[in-house]
Amino acid sequence: MxxxxxxxxxxxxxxxxxxxxxxxxxxxxxxxxxxxxxxxxxxxxxxxxxxxxxxxxxxxxxxxxxxxxxxxxxxLFNLNSLVREGKASAADLAAFRKLLELLQLPPGLASAVADWIDPDAEATYPGGAEDMDYLALDPPYRAANRALTTVDGLYRIKGFDAARVARLRAFVTALPQATPVNVNTAPAEVLAAAIADLSLDQARALVASRKARHFTDLADFRARLPQPAAQVNETLLSVGSRYFLVxxxxxxxxxxxxxxxxxxxxxxxxxxxxxxxxx
Incomplete structure (x- = not known):
């Protein structure tokens, strides 16, 4: 008792x-x-x-x-930015493919994620996957055709396994809408991915320099880029943020x-x- x-x-x-x-x-x-x-x-x-x-x-x-x-x-790179207004975004796909390459992952995974999110049934080349690919699995299921709610949603997408999701997790997110990358807070890998001509070493130098002086606006960011990195798509970048994880x-x-x-x-x-x- x-x-x-x-x-x-x-x-x-x-x-x-x-x-x-x-x-x-x-x-x-x-x-x-x-x-x-x-x-x-x-x-x-x-x-x-x-x-x-x-x-x-x-x-x-x-x-x-x-x-x-x-x-x-x-x-971080927002996976849901891969599809804007119901269609795959070429600029975001290019950025995500570059990020995957920097992380030594297959760049074709970008197409599989875009197909999982977009509303159509046409597979994106190369590496895409739609209902026919998922219905052939055991157990079968369909592509979501909607935005990811968390990064864990990658586990259901063709080509992803635990090791690949773990490799990506520090660099990607899943937000409710398409968002630009904040150049003041992005790690070097995400910065390099967002700017076509920027190398990883150059991105690391930018990250080091912003510790002493953050970027006040995108004009300031452009002015501090190395000369070879001239191609900047400002729709993909910002100096402010809207979404935070607590x-x-x-x-x-x-x-x-x-x-x-x-x-x-x-x-x-x-x-x-x-x-x-x-x-």
Whole structure:
């Protein structure tokens, strides 16, 4: 009887700690929204020297601790930009193929992703896949013909496996609409992919230079490009961002909780929650 009471008390303690953890994680989400709203009021330019980009060190709270941070999702290549207004975007396809090549992955994977998203039933050459390819699998299924909601959606697309998704994950995202790449926050690989004539070494030099001085606008960015990299499609680039990922972790005793949420910030409005999940 005594051991049953002890077990019951332990379960009650764990449930209480889990509830506390979830509350603190939700508080972290509200903190992130407040930080982003305040940042928008001060500037339309987003860069890694700003307060929102600094990780939240483990913060002691009564009975536990909280940690987390924000990351700019427009510093990554948005897979859903491959299809704009219902049609494959040649410029975005070229950028994604270059990114795949830089990561030593087959460039034909870009066509497979575009076909998964676009509404038509015609496979894109080379490497595309439509319903006929997926219906031949066991079990069979059809191409989604709609935007990806998360990067994990790649697992269902022809040519992708766990290793390839893992290789891509640090460089791609899936946002609700087509978006430009923020040149102030993009890693060198994404910058090099977005500019046809820019080499990876040149992109790394740009990333190093922006640590001392961020790009104030696209004119400033163009002026600091190496001369050979003259072809810049400004529809693919920006110096500001709209979508941010917030990650929060909380610990109380033996209980832990974590969440991720995608926030959309429009001008100075309070950031909207796009999706949220426990991690």
């Amino acid at each position: 005594a051991w049953q009471q002890q077990l019951w008390l332990r379960q009650v303690e764990n449930l209480a700690a889990q509830a506390q953890s979830r509350v603190v994680v939700l508080a972290a989400l509200q903190w992130a929204r407040s930080v982003l709203a305040q940042d928008a009021r001060s500037s339309s330019v987003d860069h890694l020297g700003e307060g929102w980009a600094q990780a939240l060190s483990p913060l002691p709270v009564e009975g536990g601790e909280l940690s987390g941070g924000l990351s700019d999702q427009q510093g 990650t929060g972790h909380a610990r109380f005793g033996r209980a832990k909780a974590g969440c991720q949420a995608l926030l959309e910030r429009e001008a100075t409005a309070w950031p909207k929650l796009v999706w949220q999940k426990n991690i």
